[in-house]
Amino acid sequence: MAGVVEELVKKAGGCAVIDGGFATQLEALGADINDSLWSAACLITKPHLIKEVHMQYLEAGADVIISSSYQATIPGFLARGLLLEEAEGLLRTSVQLAREARDEFWKSTLRSSKPVYNRALVAASIGSYGAYLADGSEYSGSYGDDVTSEKLKDFHRRRLQVLANAGPDLIAFEAIPNKMEAKALVELLEEENIQVPSWICFSSVDGKHLCSGESFGDCLEILNASEKVAIVGVNCTPPQFVEGIIRDFKKQTKKAIAVYPNSGEVWDGRAKRWLPVECFGRKSFDVMARRWQEAGASLVGGCCRTTPSTIRAVSNALKSRNGQ
């Protein structure tokens, strides 16, 4: 595990808390994210809400906050009529807003007489190519025959460079749906010699494979071979699958494991709405979080449709048992 992460996990008593659904909470605060840039549209229109969401997750007990750059891409911003410098500036802003929130929150915590928080880490989010396409392929992993590994690397390269240079503690590759993209990302981290430790988290719809149907084991083999990857895991995956996934990962990797599932609802990529298939609230998350720690997760949080109240419940459940 990378030094900063190891230290944080230790301070958190063995399992650090990741924040919850970022776009979900932006929406709850009144942002309109029905947009091809999804939550990243707020980098242009409502940056103050982004900082507010980070603050709410810090107050809820998050040890790691994830920046607003999941669907912030250079081609996406250019298509919106922005200049290249402006697009790169917005990527930097996403890390800056998270760092400002972390620093302000930490300062106020130090001033309070009974600090119950850890100084949080900032992870710069990088969503998949499918997230940029916004056509549902982030949950199918089907990018079509014309998408090659080189094309994926070219798509990710400049955003990765800009975000890594913006001063995050970690890079968080989120909801990666297929093996070609996982391999391209590992190669890119090496080619660009990225010094910021990364996590690569997959998405799954069946709990046994990536969304593409490819095996976790084959992908973990690729991730295991890279020192640039500090943490592996799953996110935006139904929570009922997570315990089994951790046990499966444990047999196939020595890297730290992060899990931050969604609420169990399913995203309809065409209609652009969540289908309430089987929804798990904060009550179930606190029980499940303990089981995920027991199964071997070192970082636990929530993804889409989870909220600060979910993360407060997870934080209370894990930190009370870990003696914090």
Ligand SMILES: C[S+](C)CC[C@H](N)C(=O)O
């Ligand atoms: C994690 S999904 C709910 C993100 C939204 C999608 N990429 C879109 O823009 O439609």
Ligand SMILES: N[C@@H](CCS)C(=O)O
């Ligand atoms: N960090 C992103 C992930 C979406 S799958 C969010 O929480 O909105």
Ligand SMILES: [Zn+2]
């Ligand atoms: Zn999600």
